Amino acid sequence: MDGKVVIITGGAGGIGGATARLLTQRGAKVAIADIAFEAARTLAGELPGALAIELDLERQDSIEAMIADTVTHFGRLDVLHNNAALLGPDIARNDNDVESMDLALWDRTYAVNVRGTMIGCRAALPHLRETRGNIVNTVSNLALQGHIIQAAYSSSKAAIIQMTRAIAASHGIHGVRCNAVAPGMTMTPALREAFPPPLREAVEGETLRDQLGEPEDIAEAAAFLASDAARNITGQVLVCDGGCASHVPGIAPFRAFFAGEHA
Ligand SMILES: NC(=O)c1ccc[n+]([C@@H]2O[C@H](COP(=O)([O-])OP(=O)(O)OC[C@H]3O[C@@H](n4cnc5c(N)ncnc54)[C@H](O)[C@@H]3O)[C@@H](O)[C@H]2O)c1
Numbered sequence: 093m094d095g096k097v098v099i100i101t102g103g104a105g106g107i108g109g110a111t112a113r114l115l116t117q118r119g120a121k122v123a124i125a126d127i128a129f130e131a132a133r134t135l136a137g138e139l140p141g142a143l144a145i146e147l148d149l150e151r152q153d154s155i156e157a158m159i160a161d162t163v164t165h166f167g168r169l170d171v172l173h174n175n176a177a178l179l180g181p182d183i184a185r186n187d188n189d190v191e192s193m194d195l196a197l198w199d200r201t202y203a204v205n206v207r208g209t210m211i212g213c214r215a216a217l218p219h220l221r222e223t224r225g226n227i228v229n230t231v232s233n234l235a236l237q238g239h240i241i242q243a244a245y246s247s248s249k250a251a252i253i254q255m256t257r258a259i260a261a262s263h264g265i266h267g268v269r270c271n272a273v274a275p276g277m278t279m280t281p282a283l284r285e286a287f288p289p290p291l292r293e294a295v296e297g298e299t300l301r302d303q304l305g306e307p308e309d310i311a312e313a314a315a316f317l318a319s320d321a322a323r324n325i326t327g328q329v330l331v332c333d334g335g336c337a338s339h340v341p342g343i344a345p346f347r348a349f350f351a352g353e354h355a
Pocket residue numbers: 101102103104105106107108125126127128147148149150175176177178179180204230231232233274275276277278279280282283
């Protein structure tokens with residue numbers, strides 16, 4: 093990533109922050125764009141060459157300014173990493189199934205996650221064509237499997253997956269790749285707040301490792317997709333969930349039943 097310029101939206105958050113640190117270690121110059129501007133500024137202060145940008149993904153002008161300001165500051169753009177999402181305990185508590193869905197919450201989720209991502213891609217593409225750069229979108233395991241929670245969030249992430257493929261199809265010929273990373277449950281401070289231990293332990297029981305993923309695990313996957321090592325990969329979703337979604341559900345009780353035999 094030496095000399096590459098990367099924008100990370102939600103860069104002040106758990107996964108975005110870990111990715112900003114990793115990419116900086118690998119020689120990139122990062123723009124940390126977040127609605128939590130103070131946190132973005134604090135992190136940028138710790139990372140050589142980093143720039144903090146105040147971003148509100150609900151506002152078109154704010155998104156377009158993020159792209160323009162990054163290019164003005166660094167002189168180029170190599171990677172747009174769309175990592176921010178509308179999250180938080182209150183959001184998660186109220187986003188359940190469609191029958192009980194509050195329309196304002198649905199619209200806001202789509203505004204931040206889908207419309208915000210689209211506007212960012214649209215504004216970044218002319219610059220990415222110049223550098224033969226790429227886009228990495230953070231989606232979720234919930235975009236790929238059904239659940240009783242987060243119908244708005246999960247379907248918005250599924251929309252981003254299809255947007256990923258559409259951009260890859262349209263812009264590959266111009267040298268621009270577009271991929272997605274799909275984290276499973278990942279141990280960020282925000283996640284710990286939103287999901288109490290029994291729910292985290294239930295998911296842990298379904299992983300094929302002995303622990304849930306850490307933000308650094310997702311950062312590694314995103315950094316790979318953003319790098320030239322992934323030059324032959326586009327339009328793909330890289331699932332980074334410790335194998336949770338790779339098997340028939342209910343592996344924890346099966347492990348207990350066959351303890352010692354297949355374990
Ligand atoms: N942690 C997990 O278990 C998990 C699982 C699957 C997917 N993800 C995805 O990973 C990404 C990062 O999430 P995280 O776990 O680090 O959570 P996080 O809450 O720590 O990070 C999200 C960041 O997005 C920012 N943000 C929210 N609304 C914004 C807006 N309108 N404009 C600009 N920035 C905004 C927040 O301020 C925050 O810094 C998200 O896309 C999330 O959906 C996380």
